[in-house]
Amino acid sequence: MNRFLKIAIRNLLKGPTTDPYPFGATFIPDNLRGKLEVEASACTACGTCEEVCPSGAIHITQNDGIYVHTTWYNTCCYCGNCEFFCPTGAIKLTNNFHTANTKEEKFKFVTTTFIAQKECIECGVKFTPPSAELITRAYPKVNEEIENLNKLCPECRKKLAFERLYKCMKH
Amino acid sequence: MSIITRSPFLFRINTGSCNGCDVELATTAMIPRYDVERLGCRYTGSPKHADILLVTGPITARSKPYLLEVLDELPRPFVTVAIGTCPASCGIFRDSYSIEGPLDKYIEVDVNVPGCPPRPQAIIDGVAKALEIWKMKIRGQK
Numbered sequence: 182m183n184r185f186l187k188i189a190i191r192n193l194l195k196g197p198t199t200d201p202y203p204f205g206a207t208f209i210p211d212n213l214r215g216k217l218e219v220e221a222s223a224c225t226a227c228g229t230c231e232e233v234c235p236s237g238a239i240h241i242t243q244n245d246g247i248y249v250h251t252t253w254y255n256t257c258c259y260c261g262n263c264e265f266f267c268p269t270g271a272i273k274l275t276n277n278f279h280t281a282n283t284k285e286e287k288f289k290f291v292t293t294t295f296i297a298q299k300e301c302i303e304c305g306v307k308f309t310p311p312s313a314e315l316i317t318r319a320y321p322k323v324n325e326e327i328e329n330l331n332k333l334c335p336e337c338r339k340k341l342a343f344e345r346l347y348k349c350m351k352h
Numbered sequence: 353m354s355i356i357t358r359s360p361f362l363f364r365i366n367t368g369s370c371n372g373c374d375v376e377l378a379t380t381a382m383i384p385r386y387d388v389e390r391l392g393c394r395y396t397g398s399p400k401h402a403d404i405l406l407v408t409g410p411i412t413a414r415s416k417p418y419l420l421e422v423l424d425e426l427p428r429p430f431v432t433v434a435i436g437t438c439p440a441s442c443g444i445f446r447d448s449y450s451i452e453g454p455l456d457k458y459i460e461v462d463v464n465v466p467g468c469p470p471r472p473q474a475i476i477d478g479v480a481k482a483l484e485i486w487k488m489k490i491r492g493q494k
Binding site: 213258279283 | 384385386387390437440443444446456460467470473474480481485
């Protein structure tokens, strides 16, 4: 009897257990896998996410000088493979779970990110440089030389490397 | 002009779902924590009473004739809600030989709630949207 009274009083004080959503705030776990977010400065448009996506939700298309990263949520299964395999850590799944959409917005229910290409300082060709996140992962110490090489397109970088090799061999 | 004051009935069809979405639907309806009946609707067991149709699963070849049979039995107008990624676009099963989906091949889908499975809160969102569409449909505005 004593135990029963304890529970009854506790339940009276606690109030209803019903989640107030959609009329109030709800509890959202931090690790909930919801809509994703792409950090445009960290992304190198390598296409790993497109490759590993089991439901084909991610597409990367190239317009001139810009890459468009599109995620369509009506086929996304929120597995988090893109976040797990992203080599630069540009993709992060947020805990945004608001996915209900009407038929008018079915094909507009996407996240679009634009990844701009850079111009080579030598020849002016547009290219996608490795992002700062990728460089810090590849090299233990990032010095000025690496940063300068990052401003060149792959062709110019090749040329510079061979020039340097030629000079070494001459001496 | 409020000609209709009645409450809508929810009816759900499982068309070869993995049961994940069905568990979430049961959670939304049956436990007091999420309580979809606060929105003024409740589940029914008969398609002849239904106003809002909830579909889960990617429409397998096996379940397709039963789905079409039930769709014929529903009174018009009704609102269709696709629960989960499968009925919306077939998701990971999209190119399978035994999948006859997505759902909009057979019927107009008014609300999609993607997720694998969607959260109970997302399902409540979808039902709330479906309720608005149902009210508009019943007044002949849509």
